[in-house]
Amino acid sequence: MDISGRHEENGEYLMVAAAVHARIDSTRIRSVEGMGFATVREGPTLEATLALVAEAVGDLPEPPEGPVVSERGEFYEEPADVVGLSFQPEFKYVESIGERETVQAAHHAAYAVRDLLL
Incomplete structure (x- = not known):
């Protein structure tokens, strides 16, 4: 998962979270099973970010079988x-190249959706 839009623009926020449900191996994405999105116009706090991501994960066509994965900075370096x-079933920070590729796909999706909404 990834979030775009944590910065204020013209006195407003528009954060977009994208969750990508993908089948991966250690080095690449094998298939994308679905995507989920959520938006919020409040400022970036840990609570708002957690709720936004939970909503995006809940928007996936099917619940993920594996962990929700993100970059450490998405959640303000919290453990x-x-x-x-x-999150269910579990959560972890990126460890493999395949996970990083999935987060990168989510980054592009979140940024594109945010661009469409502005």
Whole structure:
């Protein structure tokens, strides 16, 4: 998952979260099973970010079988076990190249949707 739009523009916020449900191996994406999106116009706080991501993950066509994965900065460097309390089945930060590629796909999707909404 990835979030675009944590910065204020013209006195407003528009954060877009994209969740990508993908089948991966250690080095690449094998298939994309679906995408989920959510938006919010409030400022970026940990609570708002957790709720936004939970909504995007909930928007996936099917619940993920594996963990929700993100870059550490998405959740303000909070430990994975703290962030993980908000997600099922589990949460972790990026560890493999395949996970990084999936987060990158989510980044492009979130940015594109945000561009469409502005």
